[in-house]
Amino acid sequence: MSQVAEEVLVIGGGAAGIQAALDLADMGLKVHVVEKKPSIGGRMAQLDKTFPTNDCALCILAPKMAECSRHPNITLHTYSEVQDVTGSLGNFSVRVLKRPRYVDEGACTGCGDCFRKCPAKVPDEFDMSLRMREAIHMYFLQAVPAVATIDPERCLYLTKGRCGICAKICQAGAVNYDQQSQEIALDVGAIVVAVGFDPFDPAVLKHYGYGRYRNVITSLEYERLISASGPTGGHLVRLSDRGPVKRLGFLQCVGSRSLQHHRFCSSVCCMYASKEAILANEHDPEVRSTIYYTDLRAAGKGFQEYTARAERDYKVTYVRSRVAEIVQDDNENPVICFEDLVSAKPGRDTVDLAVLAISLAPRRGADELATVLGVELDEDNFIKTEPFSPVDTTRPGVFACGYCRGPADIPESVAQASGAAARAAEAIFSAAA
């Protein structure tokens, strides 16, 4: 038997991937983190606060991101994707494709001169298209690595051969329009998959008017809106007229627990909606929120108390109900039409913003990744695991943690990450023995 590679590949640089990487690196294993986006951080970096403690998400995450980039045993491959995996436990050969940033990662100092002068405007993906960014950009303010990336489809130099402003003003000489994608070969003993989720697109649910009514938004858009680093600097405003928000309605199970869309319960929406309602009241004590729920799921440490506090201290009303549709009045106020399932009476509430607590689903492209990794998915497209080996996939040496293996909140994802890291290390050490 050939020698076992004492290196591990972690796919996905979100909360779970970061934790798995740090644990493995601390055990003395070399870790390669492959992240598709220009920065690690994942979905958690987009969140304003976390439940049930209302800690600032990035304040918890940023130090871990920094630790990841500094750790001598961790190599970050950002803006990269796993193309191919061969071999078996102890000896996987992995081919990674690193896309060109058109910026030299080693030379860029992250000063921001380039995007201050870049003329091409593009909707900002990280801010859920609620603001425009430039074609050359930092994925977000606290991005790791803190280097710029050029969007090749919108860059005037790459599309038209004109402009070149960023290259001309970059004092570090970091802009390189000729950069090519790069293939990286890795030999690893084990793989940890932590690719997270994609939010459900509620535009298909025509009766909620998302995409048609400006004041109907998704929960992830809400997170950016209320975040101090978001497009409005943390001012919660109506998107139609940027007027103040006093009445909020949260619609639960949007795309979840549905026979047409996702059958599973996303498990975090009751809690994140409660958190979002609490935050609105913390920003402005006059805000009144109503949460239109199917079943209130608060099954976690401190969760029941959290919803009780929301009701008691933050004026949040929970209504067990089914929303039939959202219509809009003459002032672009969403009008939520629902049936109260306790009184069995119909109701209509006019709000300033209606927030759709959208389902969190396996990544689009989960099938392709599963094929590349040679692992099975379950009937909902999550990575298949067994109850007594919850972080083992169907392929020995490949482990999974976080939302990609099933609905989970942040603390649970992080716990699974530590579990997957321990299993991966154990697998390598036993193979080597």
Added chain:
Amino acid sequence: MVSVEEEEIKTFRDLQNEVIVAGLCGKCGGCVSFCSADQLHALEMGEDELPRYVDEEKCLTCGICYMICPVTQDLDAEVQSRFGWEPPIGAHEAIASARARDDQVRRVATDGGVVTALLMYLMDKHLIDAAIVSRRSTAFSRQPMIATTREDLITAAGSHFAGSSHLEELGDRYTTYSPTMSAVRSLQSQYLRHVAMVGTPCQIRTVRKMQTLGILPAHLISYTIGLFCMENFSFDALAREKLEGKLHIDFEDIDKLNIKDDVIISLADGTTIHVPFEDVDDVARPACLACTDFSNEYADLSAGGLGSPDGYTTILMRTEKGSQLYSEALRQGYIEQAGFVGPAELASEKTKMMAKVFAFARRKRERGEARLSDALSL
């Protein structure tokens, strides 16, 4: 590090040679607006209203001013395909004759006040935060302005035949409020997020070229309302003298100027003089005589008095956005359509209106093409 091949990029130097010196610059202000909005500050509008270097050292030779100039042929094919341009007058879905319902708007407007009414509708419904228009500063000159209230719109109502470097204003405004990246963010989110622009064909064309490239500050412009435009005039002392001699009038007596089938000059004493276009060519801006676009072919909506009864505006709906704007403003009572007796009369009026627009468009195109070929053969 890669060298940007500078020799291939046409810059403001080329714009000076090919457009400005050649007398083809329409003074739309687009090049300066871009340069200011991007905080490059290499260009400014000179006292003669022509763009010029304010500091050539600051020019990064990006070539964007050259690309977006409405006179250069750069990007033509892309702009045409993006906005569904087709001969002879560009995309158009419908034509109508209408006027503002508001008396105050009608009193100050040149024709039916539809443009002002549409802007009011957009503002009331929070579909725009501001409109780029121009305001009469003296009887014969106009200043660009960014209107943010109904009152501003009333001040700006009425025709624009003296032209103004509209786009420059947006560039300036954008810069003034955005010394740093964070200010740009706040500008975008809180200040000028959605803007409508009313402009001449050259101005709208520049905006469309900028939008095709996806560059600032045109990314803020969400509605474009184009004015029919035969030509703009520059009323300097010499031009005034020429015109006064030719028409036997005193400039001070002119109350209002309008262009429909010909040039209509209303005097303070109530008399009206009709002047054929040929007679005012002397005072028309030379660049206008080389322009081929009468009907504002790239706007969401084009508007002008031509073809409508007195007191009404002809509206050409070109894009889906433009059609929607018109029909919503109509439905919500901001404007009303000219009352024709029956559907047959309405149809025949529409045919007549279209025929007039086509005729003027052809006339301007022929005039422009002739001038351009003269300019080239020189």
